[in-house]
Amino acid sequence: MLENLKAEVCQANLDLVTYGLVIFTWGNVSAIDRQSGLVVIKPSGVAYDGMNPSQMVVVDLDGNVVEGNLRPSSDTPTHLELYKSFPEIGGIVHTHSTFATAWAQAGLDLPIVGTTHADYFANTIPCTRDMTEAEVKGAYEKETGSVIIDTFQSRGLNPVHIPGVLVKNHAPFTWGKDAHDAVHNSVVIEQVAKMTCMSKMLNPAMTMNPHLVTKHFERKHGQNAYYGQK
Amino acid sequence: MLENLKAEVCQANLDLVTYGLVIFTWGNVSAIDRQSGLVVIKPSGVAYDGMNPSQMVVVDLDGNVVEGNLRPSSDTPTHLELYKSFPEIGGIVHTHSTFATAWAQAGLDLPIVGTTHADYFANTIPCTRDMTEAEVKGAYEKETGSVIIDTFQSRGLNPVHIPGVLVKNHAPFTWGKDAHDAVHNSVVIEQVAKMTCMSKMLNPAMTMNPHLVTKHFERKHGQNAYYGQK
Amino acid sequence: MLENLKAEVCQANLDLVTYGLVIFTWGNVSAIDRQSGLVVIKPSGVAYDGMNPSQMVVVDLDGNVVEGNLRPSSDTPTHLELYKSFPEIGGIVHTHSTFATAWAQAGLDLPIVGTTHADYFANTIPCTRDMTEAEVKGAYEKETGSVIIDTFQSRGLNPVHIPGVLVKNHAPFTWGKDAHDAVHNSVVIEQVAKMTCMSKMLNPAMTMNPHLVTKHFERKHGQNAYYGQK
Amino acid sequence: MLENLKAEVCQANLDLVTYGLVIFTWGNVSAIDRQSGLVVIKPSGVAYDGMNPSQMVVVDLDGNVVEGNLRPSSDTPTHLELYKSFPEIGGIVHTHSTFATAWAQAGLDLPIVGTTHADYFANTIPCTRDMTEAEVKGAYEKETGSVIIDTFQSRGLNPVHIPGVLVKNHAPFTWGKDAHDAVHNSVVIEQVAKMTCMSKMLNPAMTMNPHLVTKHFERKHGQNAYYGQK
Numbered sequence: 001m002l003e004n005l006k007a008e009v010c011q012a013n014l015d016l017v018t019y020g021l022v023i024f025t026w027g028n029v030s031a032i033d034r035q036s037g038l039v040v041i042k043p044s045g046v047a048y049d050g051m052n053p054s055q056m057v058v059v060d061l062d063g064n065v066v067e068g069n070l071r072p073s074s075d076t077p078t079h080l081e082l083y084k085s086f087p088e089i090g091g092i093v094h095t096h097s098t099f100a101t102a103w104a105q106a107g108l109d110l111p112i113v114g115t116t117h118a119d120y121f122a123n124t125i126p127c128t129r130d131m132t133e134a135e136v137k138g139a140y141e142k143e144t145g146s147v148i149i150d151t152f153q154s155r156g157l158n159p160v161h162i163p164g165v166l167v168k169n170h171a172p173f174t175w176g177k178d179a180h181d182a183v184h185n186s187v188v189i190e191q192v193a194k195m196t197c198m199s200k201m202l203n204p205a206m207t208m209n210p211h212l213v214t215k216h217f218e219r220k221h222g223q224n225a226y227y228g229q230k
Numbered sequence: 231m232l233e234n235l236k237a238e239v240c241q242a243n244l245d246l247v248t249y250g251l252v253i254f255t256w257g258n259v260s261a262i263d264r265q266s267g268l269v270v271i272k273p274s275g276v277a278y279d280g281m282n283p284s285q286m287v288v289v290d291l292d293g294n295v296v297e298g299n300l301r302p303s304s305d306t307p308t309h310l311e312l313y314k315s316f317p318e319i320g321g322i323v324h325t326h327s328t329f330a331t332a333w334a335q336a337g338l339d340l341p342i343v344g345t346t347h348a349d350y351f352a353n354t355i356p357c358t359r360d361m362t363e364a365e366v367k368g369a370y371e372k373e374t375g376s377v378i379i380d381t382f383q384s385r386g387l388n389p390v391h392i393p394g395v396l397v398k399n400h401a402p403f404t405w406g407k408d409a410h411d412a413v414h415n416s417v418v419i420e421q422v423a424k425m426t427c428m429s430k431m432l433n434p435a436m437t438m439n440p441h442l443v444t445k446h447f448e449r450k451h452g453q454n455a456y457y458g459q460k
Numbered sequence: 461m462l463e464n465l466k467a468e469v470c471q472a473n474l475d476l477v478t479y480g481l482v483i484f485t486w487g488n489v490s491a492i493d494r495q496s497g498l499v500v501i502k503p504s505g506v507a508y509d510g511m512n513p514s515q516m517v518v519v520d521l522d523g524n525v526v527e528g529n530l531r532p533s534s535d536t537p538t539h540l541e542l543y544k545s546f547p548e549i550g551g552i553v554h555t556h557s558t559f560a561t562a563w564a565q566a567g568l569d570l571p572i573v574g575t576t577h578a579d580y581f582a583n584t585i586p587c588t589r590d591m592t593e594a595e596v597k598g599a600y601e602k603e604t605g606s607v608i609i610d611t612f613q614s615r616g617l618n619p620v621h622i623p624g625v626l627v628k629n630h631a632p633f634t635w636g637k638d639a640h641d642a643v644h645n646s647v648v649i650e651q652v653a654k655m656t657c658m659s660k661m662l663n664p665a666m667t668m669n670p671h672l673v674t675k676h677f678e679r680k681h682g683q684n685a686y687y688g689q690k
Numbered sequence: 691m692l693e694n695l696k697a698e699v700c701q702a703n704l705d706l707v708t709y710g711l712v713i714f715t716w717g718n719v720s721a722i723d724r725q726s727g728l729v730v731i732k733p734s735g736v737a738y739d740g741m742n743p744s745q746m747v748v749v750d751l752d753g754n755v756v757e758g759n760l761r762p763s764s765d766t767p768t769h770l771e772l773y774k775s776f777p778e779i780g781g782i783v784h785t786h787s788t789f790a791t792a793w794a795q796a797g798l799d800l801p802i803v804g805t806t807h808a809d810y811f812a813n814t815i816p817c818t819r820d821m822t823e824a825e826v827k828g829a830y831e832k833e834t835g836s837v838i839i840d841t842f843q844s845r846g847l848n849p850v851h852i853p854g855v856l857v858k859n860h861a862p863f864t865w866g867k868d869a870h871d872a873v874h875n876s877v878v879i880e881q882v883a884k885m886t887c888m889s890k891m892l893n894p895a896m897t898m899n900p901h902l903v904t905k906h907f908e909r910k911h912g913q914n915a916y917y918g919q920k
Contacts, residue, residue, distance in 0.1 A: 023417065025458075026346070045458025074449065074457050096346045098421070102428035105344040106436050114565040115630045116486070116556045133441045140445055169438045170345045187483065191558070197428055198562035198657055206566050208629045211593045215600055219534065227534050228485075228505025253877065255918075256806070275918025304909065304917050326806045328881070332888035335804040336896050363901045370905055399898045400805045427888055574795040575860045576716070576786045647713065651788070658792035658887055666796050668859045671823045675830055679764065687764050688715075688735025 001067050002040055005031055006053040009040045009091075012179035016095060017048045019187050027095040028073040031179040032083050034090070037061050041079060043070035074141060081145025082175060086159045091179035093186040099193035100172040103127065107168050110192065113199055113208045117192045118216035120185060122161035125192075126151050128168045148173065161217070164189045231297050232270055235261055236283040239270045239321075242409035246325060247278045249417050257325040258303040261409040262313050264320070267291050271309060273300035304371060311375025312405060316389045321409035323416040329423035330402040333357065337398050340422065343429055343438045347422045348446035350415060352391035355422075356381050358398045378403065391447070394419045461527050462500055465491055466513040469500045469551075472639035476555060477508045479647050487555040488533040491639040492543050494550070497521050501539060503530035534601060541605025542635060546619045551639035553646040559653035560632040563587065567628050570652065573659055573668045577652045578676035580645060582621035585652075586611050588628045608633065621677070624649045691757050692730055695721055696743040699730045699781075702869035706785060707738045709877050717785040718763040721869040722773050724780070727751050731769060733760035764831060771835025772865060776849045781869035783876040789883035790862040793817065797858050800882065803889055803898045807882045808906035810875060812851035815882075816841050818858045838863065851907070854879045 012029040016022040025048070030041035040056050057068035061080055065072060073079075079092045103110050110125040112118060117125075128147045135143035148165050151157070163185045164174035172189050176182035199206055220227045242259040246252045255278070260271035270286050287298035291310055295302060303309075309322045333340050340355040342348060347355075358377045365373040378395050381387070393415045394404035402419050406412035429436055450457045472489040476482045485508070490501035500516050517528035521540055525532060533539075539552045563570050570585040572578060577585075588607045595603035608625050611617070623645045624634035632649050636642035659666050680687045702719040706712040715738070720731035730746050747758035751770055755762060763769075769782045793800050800815040802808060807815075818837045825833035838855050841847070853875045854864035862879050866872035889896055910917045 023421065024414070043459065071459055096425075098425055099428060101344060101346060102425045103432060105425060105429035105438075106433035108433055113629060114561060116561060130439060131442065133439070136439075136441045136445045140449075169343060169442055184484070191483065195558055195562045195565060197432060198559060199565035201431055201661055202563060202657060203566035203568055208565075209590060209593070209596075211596045212591065212629055215596045219600075229503065229531055253881065254874070273919065301919055328885055329888060331804060331806060332885045333892060335885060335889035335898075336893035338893055360899060361902065363899070366899075366901045366905045370909075399803060399902055427892060431891055573859060574791060576791060644714070651713065655788055655792045655795060658789060659795035661891055662793060662887060663796035663798055668795075669820060669823070669826075671826045672821065672859055675826045679830075689733065689761055 001058055002033055002036075002038060003053070005033055005040045006056040006058075008179050009042070009056050010051060010053040012091065012093070012183045013042050013051060014048060015180075015183050016093070016186070019183070021095045021097040021186055021190060022048070027093070028075055029091065029093050029179050029183060030073075030076075030079045031091040032089075038066060039076075039079065039083060041072050041076055043068070044073050046070065075144075077139065077142035078145040078148070078173070081142055081149060082173070085145075085149045086175065088160050088177075089163075089175040089182075090177045091182035092173060092175045093179075093182040094171065094173050095186055095190075096171040097186065097190040097193075099197055100166060100189050101170075102197060103193050104166040104171050105169060110166060110189070110196060111200075111206075112213055113196055113206045114192070115212065115216045116188070116195065118208075118213045119220050120188045121164065121192075122217040122221075123157070123213065125162060125164055125166060125189065126155060126157065127166040130168060144170075161221075231288055232263055232266075232268060233283070235263055235270045236286040236288075238409050239272070239286050240281060240283040242321065242323070242413045243272050243281060244278060245410075245413050246323070246416070249413070251325045251327040251416055251420060252278070257323070258305055259321065259323045259409050259413060260303070260306075260309045261321040262319075268296060269306075269309065269313060271302050271306055273298070274303050276300065305374075307369065307372035308375040308378070308403070311372055311379060312403070315375075315379045316405065318390050318407075319393075319405040319412075320407045321412035322403060322405045323409075323412040324401065324403050325416055325420075326401040327416065327420040327423075329427055330396060330419050331400075332427060333423050334396040334401050335399060340396060340419070340426060341436075342443055343426055343436045344422070345442065345446045346418070346425065348438075348443045349450050350418045351394065351422075352447040352451075353387070353443065355392060355394055355396060355419065356385060356387065357396040360398060374400075391451075461518055462493055462496075462498060463513070465493055465500045466516040466518075468639050469502070469516050470511060470513040472551065472553070472643045473502050473511060474508060475640075475643050476553070476646070479643070481555045481557040481646055481650060482508070487553070488535055489551065489553050489639050489643065490533075490536075490539045491551040492549075498526060499536075499539065499543060501532050501536055503528070504533050506530065535604075537599065537602035538605040538608070538633070541602055541609060542633070545605075545609045546635065548620050548637075549623075549635040549642075550637045551642035552633065552635045553639075553642040554631065554633050555646055555650075556631040557646065557650040557653075559657055560626060560649050561630075562657060563653050564626040564631050565629060570626060570649070570656060571660075571666075572673055573656055573666045574652070575672065575676045576648070576655065578668075578673045579680050580648045581624065581652075582677040582681075583617070583673065585622060585624055585626060585649065586615060586617065587626040590628060604630075621681075691748055692723055692726075692728060693743070695723055695730045696746040696748075698869050699732070699746050700741060700743040702781065702783070702873045703732050703741060704738060705870075705873050706783070706876070709873070711785045711787040711876055711880060712738070717783070718765055719781065719783050719869050719873065720763075720766075720769045721781040722779075728756060729766075729769065729773060731762050731766055733758070734763050736760065765834075767829065767832035768835040768838075768863070771832055771839060772863070775835075775839045776865065778850050778867075779853075779865040779872075780867045781872035782863065782865045783869075783872040784861065784863050785876055785880075786861040787876065787880040787883075789887055790856060790879050791860075792887060793883050794856040794861050795859060800856060800879070800886060801890075801896075802903055803886055803896045804882070805902065805906045806878070806885065808898075808903045809910050810878045811854065811882075812907040812911075813847070813903065815852060815854055815856060815879065816845060816847065817856040820858060834860075851911075
């Protein structure tokens with residue numbers, strides 16, 4: 001079942017190691033088959049070394065395991081909430097990468113101050129609000145998804161234009177049109193988080209003009225995009 | 231004697247190099263066989279390159295060498311104090327890893343501000359008090375152990391829930407159920423020390439809600455833990 | 461056509477990866493053949509892995525593609541402006557290397573406070589001014605070149621003595637007598653940007669005497685240079 | 691002539707690359723044969739890749755080339771001054787390693803706040819004073835040596851107990867009983883510079899008790915040293 005998607009998701013999980021974004025079991029990637037509404041995700045707490053596609057777990061959007069001998073990632077309910085609310089996305093990545101996590105721990109939005117950021121994210125990357133005691137003690141991982149969605153809705157943000165978020169006191173989630181694209185965005189958010197951490201120390205008052213942000217985002221993602229070979 | 235444990239301890243010492251936590255001879259791992267009360271530890275000042283299990287030194291809890299041609303780590307008395315006072319632990323690691331040592335040199339507790347931290351340590355990781363001149367000029371390494379134990383007792387901390395400490399102006403010690411687990415915790419403390427160093431520079435007023443800390447620690451270590459495949 | 465130059469430019473692009481200055485497609489190198497007035501440059505959005513000389517694009521100084529099946533780097537007009545205004549230079553590099561970009565995002569000149577800097581750059585490395593909305597919405601990449609040139613002219617800087625610049629909210633450009641030399645300077649600017657970032661955090665009031673700057677620059681680049689084997 | 695010493699010095703130069711302390715030609719190692727008063731040193735501006743012992747240059751203490759086809763390091767007169775004034779030392783290293791250079795650029799002493807530092811350096815590592823215009827325009831490299839020596843003499847420091855220095859606005863020099871030992875100290879100074887840079891950002895008021903400093907230095911280097919296997 002979904003053999004290609006399982007191979008893709010497995011490879012995307014391994015890519016997190018290659019890019020230096022995870023150690024131990026600190027990350028997970030999923031992808032969705034929109035036709036069947038089934039999601040393929042990394043098993044919980046399994047090491048990356050020796051991981052293979054047959055270990056991937058298939059779940060439906062209610063979280064029922066449809067195929068697989070292992071338990072799915074404990075973060076599965078967060079992924080499912082995002083797939084349900086963000087219909088354009090096909091893959092999701094969660095890591096505890098160093099600098100993006102540093103911003104999440106600081107409880108700060110990652111401000112847009114450079115074209116590296118604007119090439120992929122059309123604006124500041126939001127940091128979610130504190131979760132309430134009820135949310136944490138309840139369906140915690142599902143509520144984590146709800147808080148992300150609430151952040152995007154209440155701020156009027158488009159998840160296609162801002163394909164990632166910092167969960168306060170936790171770490172980043174990123175997404176994309178597929179698992180590979182979501183991993184790409186997780187590399188970008190870490191690199192931008194590192195550069196902007198240093199920029200903030202050098203000049204806390206740094207700013208960027210909105211017209212430069214728009215130019216770079218549109219150059220790659222707009223109607224008249226002209227970056228690359230397409 | 232204790233051939234399996236010597237192999238484990240040797241491998242755990244070599245893992246410190248693989249994880250980038252030590253250079254030269256700046257670290258040591260030990261493990262205890264609780265049945266016999268014997269401790270296996272790295273020899274003092276011996277390079278990691280080419281290290282093998284037969285070089286490990288076996289000592290009793292009074293520090294007498296029971297087997298081995300080399301002198302045990304100069305930090306052996308610190309390890310022994312911890313084994314005597316913390317009966318649940320089976321392995322201990324000492325490194326001078328960069329960011330954990332930076333916090334120890336700063337003389338600051340490593341505050342809990344993220345789930346990465348809370349997944350392994352149930353609260354802030356304490357930094358010990360200054361050692362007195364008498365303690366330093368006396369049985370220094372043994373007194374180092376006593377100061378660690380005193381820190382946990384006077385603050386009412388459980389060493390199983392907080393498997394590590396920062397020794398002021400020195401560096402971290404971590405422990406765990408065995409040598410492998412103690413090494414795992416030494417990787418975690420370094421990674422958390424790095425992330426939280428950056429978070430503190432971004433926002434010195436950062437905080438984390440206690441219910442989120444508890445949730446993450448319990449998710450992995452509580453009665454109803456549901457992380458992983460167990 | 462220009463087979464040697466295409467090989468050189470291809471290799472220089474690959475060197476950016478080796479030196480850790482680029483990920484994905486975040487950088488480009490070009491070189492000019494001053495006799496024919498033709499420029500060889502990396503194709504736009506093409507991955508470094510597997511890149512070969514035949515993929516390099518040849519353009520004239522008006523930006524017309526003279527040879528090549530791929531579209532040239534979207535930054536080509538910036539390169540062309542620099543070649544037209546700085547007749548002594550033979551190669552140009554653009555990267556988003558971490559620390560140089562951090563200074564560019566901070567909108568700050570990279571101050572000269574060390575001999576590492578002075579060995580290659582005779583003074584502070586300038587950061588350009590904000591680009592106007594008209595410049596950004598117009599011929600953006602060409603205007604980026606104009607702003608760089610304007611920075612050097614208005615400040616009375618010699619691009620041979622200061623072979624690089626920080627484009628505000630963007631990233632560094634460096635140049636040199638050929639592509640290899642320009643790559644060398646892109647390594648230097650990143651290394652100096654990192655060291656001076658740390659120096660600024662340690663001592664925001666740091667300074668360097670002008671006579672020491674002059675000594676080091678002249679020791680390597682002056683009439684009576686005596687560094688090396690020449 | 692001095693074939694063993696040439697092999698040692700060549701290897702020590704290559705070790706700088708292995709330890710990540712130098713890029714390009716940014717460093718040099720020398721060693722002295724105290725019997726003959728001859729010094730073996732790296733040639734100036736020669737790349738490390740492919741370097742071999744036959745390229746090492748032999749000079750006397752007046753700087754005359756006694757053997758070798760290449761020009762000696764431009765920093766040779768600095769090395770010679772140190773050998774003449776510090777009779778106990780046998781090897782010298784100069785690098786532009788990142789964090790040690792950051793402190794030198796900041797113009798600050800590297801304060802002693804940890805046992806990692808105290809295991810090798812018995813006190814704060816001094817940063818030299820500004821060089822005068824006359825010193826810089828005169829016999830610059832020789833004067834650099836004089837300023838180092840003056841720093842140790844005027845502060846009453848023992849170069850055997852503090853085997854390194856930060857030259858203001860320049861970078862570190864370290865030394866030791868031979869070239870290998872000097873390289874070891876150059877690794878230590880860089881690692882300590884990095885840790886203490888982070889410590890200072892976390893707590894600018896950090897301090898360390900003198901009795902702890904003495905204990906650690908003496909444990910390794912004192913009359914009754916008991917670290918290691920000796």
